[in-house]
Amino acid sequence: MIRTKTWWMTGLSGAGKTTLAQAFATQLRELEHPVCVLDGDELRRGLSRDLGFSAEDREEQCRRVAELAKTLNANGILVIAALISPTASSRNQARAIIGSDQMCEVYVSTPLHVCQQRDVKGLYAKARVESGIQLTGVQSPYEIPCSPDIVINTDQTSLEQAVHFLLSQTFTSVVRD
Numbered sequence: 001m002i003r004t005k006t007w008w009m010t011g012l013s014g015a016g017k018t019t020l021a022q023a024f025a026t027q028l029r030e031l032e033h034p035v036c037v038l039d040g041d042e043l044r045r046g047l048s049r050d051l052g053f054s055a056e057d058r059e060e061q062c063r064r065v066a067e068l069a070k071t072l073n074a075n076g077i078l079v080i081a082a083l084i085s086p087t088a089s090s091r092n093q094a095r096a097i098i099g100s101d102q103m104c105e106v107y108v109s110t111p112l113h114v115c116q117q118r119d120v121k122g123l124y125a126k127a128r129v130e131s132g133i134q135l136t137g138v139q140s141p142y143e144i145p146c147s148p149d150i151v152i153n154t155d156q157t158s159l160e161q162a163v164h165f166l167l168s169q170t171f172t173s174v175v176r177d
């Protein structure tokens, strides 16, 4: 059994958070662990549709997702949160809500130029012509995590390798605990 926890994936838009979160969740489900993916982009279409991308709204988005994660964890469900969570304070707030022992901070460290090349949603192209969109890493800051538990650069690590690494870390930590 894995101790109930939350993997908090932080990184730029296009870094690979959603892709990695979904692939990791699939593997955990195959091992019969109940798991819920909380994706920032998706939650902003419902629960957080009142929020924009000001510094205050981003902090509030992270707070809401952390509260959800805490409740899910308390009900025995593993959580993978995929949020840009651009500031140290937003991630520290999440840790304070979820609990230090439960939260595993995963920095998806794919560099900006790779995210720009991928430009999955066309946001980087839009940011080149619209200065008002406050895109993270372009017009809005992203603070690099100081001491993440895990770092994954999807430019240098395949999806399969990254998921395998996350699984191996999960089971090592169970043995350690």
Ligand SMILES: Nc1ncnc2c1ncn2[C@@H]1O[C@H](COP(=O)(O)OS(=O)(=O)O)[C@@H](OP(=O)(O)O)[C@H]1O
Pocket: 012, 013, 014, 017, 018, 039, 040, 041, 044, 053, 057, 058, 059, 061, 062, 082, 083, 084, 085, 086, 121, 123, 133, 134, 135, 136
């Ligand atoms: N200005 C701006 N900056 C950043 N992101 C933007 C912006 N506008 C729209 N989007 C889309 O919103 C998704 C990020 O939402 P998050 O809740 O993860 O962001 S945050 O943690 O509150 O900063 C993000 O999803 P991902 O690409 O999956 O990261 C974007 O698709």
Ligand SMILES: Nc1ncnc2c1ncn2[C@@H]1O[C@H](COP(=O)(O)OP(=O)(O)O)[C@@H](O)[C@H]1O
Pocket: 011, 012, 013, 014, 015, 016, 017, 018, 019, 020, 082, 118, 120, 154, 155, 157, 158, 159, 162
């Ligand atoms: N090793 C990898 N891990 C995850 N995504 C990758 C990898 N290599 C390429 N990609 C691609 O990068 C893009 C990442 O997009 P996405 O997962 O939506 O990022 P984010 O959620 O961080 O915005 C996807 O199109 C995905 O197929």
